[in-house]
Amino acid sequence: MTGPLSVMIVDDEKPMLEWLSILLEEHGYDVSCYSTGEQAVEAGIKSMPDILVVDVKMPGISGFDVLSQLRERSPGLIGIIMTAFSSVDSAVKAMRNGATDYLVKPFEVDQLLISIEKALSTRDLKRENRELRKKIRSKYSVEEIIGKSRPIVELLAKVRMVADKNSTVIITGESGTGKELIARAIHSISSRSDKPFMGVSCGSFSRSLLESELFGHMKGSFTGAYKDKEGLLVAARGGTFFLDEIGELDRELQVKLLRALQERQVLPVGGTRHVPFEARIIAATNVDLGEMVKTDAFRADLYYRLNVIPLHVPPLRERRSDIPFLLDKFLEDYSAETGEQLKTITAEARKILSDYDWPGNVRELENVVERLCVMTQGEEIGVNDIPDFIRHPGEAEQLHSESGIMDERPRKKNPTLDEIEKAYTLYVLEHQARGQKRLAAKILGINESTLYRKLEKYAGEKDDS
Numbered sequence: 229m230t231g232p233l234s235v236m237i238v239d240d241e242k243p244m245l246e247w248l249s250i251l252l253e254e255h256g257y258d259v260s261c262y263s264t265g266e267q268a269v270e271a272g273i274k275s276m277p278d279i280l281v282v283d284v285k286m287p288g289i290s291g292f293d294v295l296s297q298l299r300e301r302s303p304g305l306i307g308i309i310m311t312a313f314s315s316v317d318s319a320v321k322a323m324r325n326g327a328t329d330y331l332v333k334p335f336e337v338d339q340l341l342i343s344i345e346k347a348l349s350t351r352d353l354k355r356e357n358r359e360l361r362k363k364i365r366s367k368y369s370v371e372e373i374i375g376k377s378r379p380i381v382e383l384l385a386k387v388r389m390v391a392d393k394n395s396t397v398i399i400t401g402e403s404g405t406g407k408e409l410i411a412r413a414i415h416s417i418s419s420r421s422d423k424p425f426m427g428v429s430c431g432s433f434s435r436s437l438l439e440s441e442l443f444g445h446m447k448g449s450f451t452g453a454y455k456d457k458e459g460l461l462v463a464a465r466g467g468t469f470f471l472d473e474i475g476e477l478d479r480e481l482q483v484k485l486l487r488a489l490q491e492r493q494v495l496p497v498g499g500t501r502h503v504p505f506e507a508r509i510i511a512a513t514n515v516d517l518g519e520m521v522k523t524d525a526f527r528a529d530l531y532y533r534l535n536v537i538p539l540h541v542p543p544l545r546e547r548r549s550d551i552p553f554l555l556d557k558f559l560e561d562y563s564a565e566t567g568e569q570l571k572t573i574t575a576e577a578r579k580i581l582s583d584y585d586w587p588g589n590v591r592e593l594e595n596v597v598e599r600l601c602v603m604t605q606g607e608e609i610g611v612n613d614i615p616d617f618i619r620h621p622g623e624a625e626q627l628h629s630e631s632g633i634m635d636e637r638p639r640k641k642n643p644t645l646d647e648i649e650k651a652y653t654l655y656v657l658e659h660q661a662r663g664q665k666r667l668a669a670k671i672l673g674i675n676e677s678t679l680y681r682k683l684e685k686y687a688g689e690k691d692d693s
Contacts, residue, residue, distance in 0.1 A: 233348075234258045236277035238268040238294055239310065240286040244333075248281065251337055265289035272298045276305065279344060284311040295327060306347040308340070373406070373413060374557050375550035379542040383410070390537050391418040396489075398474075398534045399512040401541030404591030404673040407512040408472060410541055415468040420508060426460050427470030431678040435478040440497050442481075443488070449498020459494050464507035474534065475515040475526065476678065486530040509534070516645075544586040544593060551582045554590065558597035571601055573609045580611060584618045587652045591673040617659065650686055653679070 235257045245261040252259045262268040282291035295307040312333040328347040399407045415425045444459030488494045493502040511534045520526035563570040604613045657668040669679040
């Protein structure tokens with residue numbers, strides 16, 4: 229059991245010591261009193277208090293020196309300065325020496341109690357924030373990326389290698405492979421881990437709104453701009469900025485982003501002064517930017533600016549040996565999140581799940597595991613609980629054909645990536661999401677706006693045929 233909090237009072241006035249000690253002991257504190265700074269420092273070295281209440285002016289060393297010397301040994305020490313001579317300079321000096329509050333004599337009894345309670349609350353909040361940041365870093369640490377296959381082991385080795393560099397990283401991989409997880413892992417094990425991790429999906433906003441999000445805007449620069457807004461690049465402040473779906477970036481914005489990355493400063497919408505920013509840039513894409521450069525859909529100069537350190541996240545079908553580990557992880561996560569009993573999967577069901585190609589990759593696997601946990605009544609997930617499109621992938625292809633989703637022209641031996649993406653997108657929309665676009669976007673691991681653009685593109689292709 230934790231004992232009472234200890235308070236050290238230091239003052240050369242004996243009546244003050246007696247009054248404060250009686251007051252604080254009545255409120256449950258363990259109090260020690262000293263009349264000189266030298267005595268206080270010597271006692272503090274032997275037994276550090278939780279709280280120091282010290283007068284500024286005393287014979288020998290000052291209260292500022294007492295606080296400074298003890299805080300060198302115990303940075304978490306709460307220090308409250310007392311003085312009969314109030315001045316702005318002394319207040320500023322007190323705060324610079326680490327004081328949490330500054331009381332002018334004579335003060336009311338409640339003032340000191342409130343000051344102590346406020347300092348304790350602030351200390352507890354800081355401790356909770358540190359614990360929370362530690363948990364977040366742990367959640368996105370390299371160790372949390374599940375897999376022992378060679379592609380993942382090699383990828384994680386590169387992540388560790390580049391984490392503490394400042395070079396720009398571009399992460400490539402299909403939708404649902406975990407590109408953002410890799411970006412967060414890089415941040416969490418870097419020297420920037422105590423700074424913000426901020427990001428934006430370039431496919432989630434209109435061009436004008438994305439420009440405002442990235443660079444900020446000035447009051448009155450457009451309808452609805454009621455006050456100045458800081459851009460996310462500036463708000464990252466020494467941390468990491470993640471540009472997801474960089475291939476969706478508007479051509480005009482590509483120019484502005486390139487200039488910002490080159491000059492390390494942004495021009496807010498409606499602004500006349502550039503604002504510097506300091507953040508490491510990590511971009512991600514599920515498309516081949518090199519091919520987009522060839523077709524002039526993506527600027528070559530921006531591509532080369534981003535493509536400093538390329539990292540590729542392999543699709544799940546190329547690391548099937550990791551599927552059993554991922555299954556167990558997602559089952560445990562669901563059980564921990566819901567409080568429900570941990571379900572198991574039969575060996576036969578595991579084999580079927582491991583043999584499936586998972587076009588939606590890890591995100592699709594996670595969604596399917598959640599679906600199995602919800603829909604399976606018993607404690608064990610068997611073959612019959614697995615969705616038909618996984619158990620009978622050949623029949624799913626037949627469904628594509630019968631519903632007219634697949635191109636009715638003779639099947640190519642090696643369909644293009646665009647054809648595979650189109651077929652899978654439409655299959656998920658029709659057969660897994662039952663026409664619900666929001667659900668389909670979630671299953672596919674993309675934003676609704678991205679899904680709508682894809683559907684418009686597919687509709688245009690149909691009209692042209």
